[in-house]
Amino acid sequence: MSDARNLERLALDAVSAAEAAAIAASVLIGRGDKEAADQAAVDALRTGLNAMAMRGRIVIGEGERDEAPMLYIGEEVGSGEGPEIDIALDPLEGTSLTAKGMANALAVVSFAPRGGLLYAPDTYMDKIAVGPGLPAGVINLDLSPSENVRAIAKAKGVSPEDICVCVLERERHEHIVADIRSVGARVMMIPDGDVNGVISTTIPKTGIDMYVGQGGAPEGVLAATALRCVGGQMEARLFFRNDDERARAAKTGITDLDRKYDLSELASSECLFVATGVTPGDLVDGVRRSNGHVSTETLIMQSAGSIVRHIKTTRPE
Numbered sequence: 423m424s425d426a427r428n429l430e431r432l433a434l435d436a437v438s439a440a441e442a443a444a445i446a447a448s449v450l451i452g453r454g455d456k457e458a459a460d461q462a463a464v465d466a467l468r469t470g471l472n473a474m475a476m477r478g479r480i481v482i483g484e485g486e487r488d489e490a491p492m493l494y495i496g497e498e499v500g501s502g503e504g505p506e507i508d509i510a511l512d513p514l515e516g517t518s519l520t521a522k523g524m525a526n527a528l529a530v531v532s533f534a535p536r537g538g539l540l541y542a543p544d545t546y547m548d549k550i551a552v553g554p555g556l557p558a559g560v561i562n563l564d565l566s567p568s569e570n571v572r573a574i575a576k577a578k579g580v581s582p583e584d585i586c587v588c589v590l591e592r593e594r595h596e597h598i599v600a601d602i603r604s605v606g607a608r609v610m611m612i613p614d615g616d617v618n619g620v621i622s623t624t625i626p627k628t629g630i631d632m633y634v635g636q637g638g639a640p641e642g643v644l645a646a647t648a649l650r651c652v653g654g655q656m657e658a659r660l661f662f663r664n665d666d667e668r669a670r671a672a673k674t675g676i677t678d679l680d681r682k683y684d685l686s687e688l689a690s691s692e693c694l695f696v697a698t699g700v701t702p703g704d705l706v707d708g709v710r711r712s713n714g715h716v717s718t719e720t721l722i723m724q725s726a727g728s729i730v731r732h733i734k735t736t737r738p739e
Contacts, residue, residue, distance in 0.1 A: 423505070430724065432694065433722060437698070439470025439696075442467065443467035443514070444709055446465065447463040456517035464484065478508075479499075480509050484512075484513070505535070506536035509533055511531040512644060513530075515697075516701070525704075525708075526704060527700035528698065528705070529700060538693070539689055542660070543671045545667040545670060546660070547642040550656065552654055552655050553625075556574065571585050574631055582607050586608045587610065588634075589634060590619065591613050595635050616641050619633050620645035620656070636661060643688050647693040648693075650688075651724055651729075652723060657685075659680065711739060719733070719734050
């Protein structure tokens with residue numbers, strides 16, 4: 423059976439797993455305990471993944487084997503029968519957002535055939551991304567943010583003032599924000615959730631043209647799977663703060679620490695991307711409860727056919 427067909431057969435079960443994680447985490451919205459919210463999502467997502475007919479291996483997770491009960495890198499999930507699948511996940515992208523009752527928290531999981539995702543270490547990553555419909559090579563991580571803004575504006579036939587860039591609100595990004603604004607472009611700053619930030623470049627209603635900045639490498643691979651599904655572009659480079667992080671890279675088989683990765687290297691094969699809203703957001707609505715029922719909205723993207731679906735589910739609680 424083809425890789426695309428295998429992923430298609432897993433799609434509905436993947437949605438169910440992400441929905442379960444979002445529902446479990448939603449009980450902790452606004453309660454100030456991000457660890458408890460994350461753990462609730464982890465437990466529900468693990469149960470859902472283990473019910474799926476696959477031989478799954480987590481390549482992007484929440485830590486190393488000795489950090490269980492998190493869904494750790496190298497953990498095997500699934501029924502033990504079916505296709506060999508590599509999985510990237512963030513059971514609760516936006517733990518702080520959930521704890522504070524803020525928008526755009528998601529339960530996120532991606533699937534690819536074995537070997538189809540970059541085995542990225544848990545370090546930082548410099549990233550730049552745009553959505554579909556632009557000329558190949560329009561962005562370049564080695565250029566300044568303002569130069570990339572000008573390139574995107576030229577490709578779109580607009581002025582730099584018409585370009586909006588999403589950036590994580592961090593002190594380390596102050597120079598990036600200043601450079602973007604130096605050419606008149608707008609900056610949309612987000613407190614957390616750079617997977618959501620990258621994917622926002624693919625959704626016209628967000629008005630975001632580009633994402634740039636430094637965030638987690640695992641989140642970079644997760645976001646790359648979504649971009650691959652719809653034809654976006656992304657470049658990334660791992661960033662190491664110390665020798666311990668360099669050693670983590672070596673354990674994953676990465677030897678060229680300065681390598682610049684493009685989208686085809688971050689997600690090299692067919693992908694299935696699933697994100698269920700925990701709190702209301704730009705991409706999907708959050709979990710809602712009414713009259714003994716719970717409702718969810720899930721964004722599902724498939725690289726085969728560049729298919730994007732929104733699935734709304736209501737079930738008795």
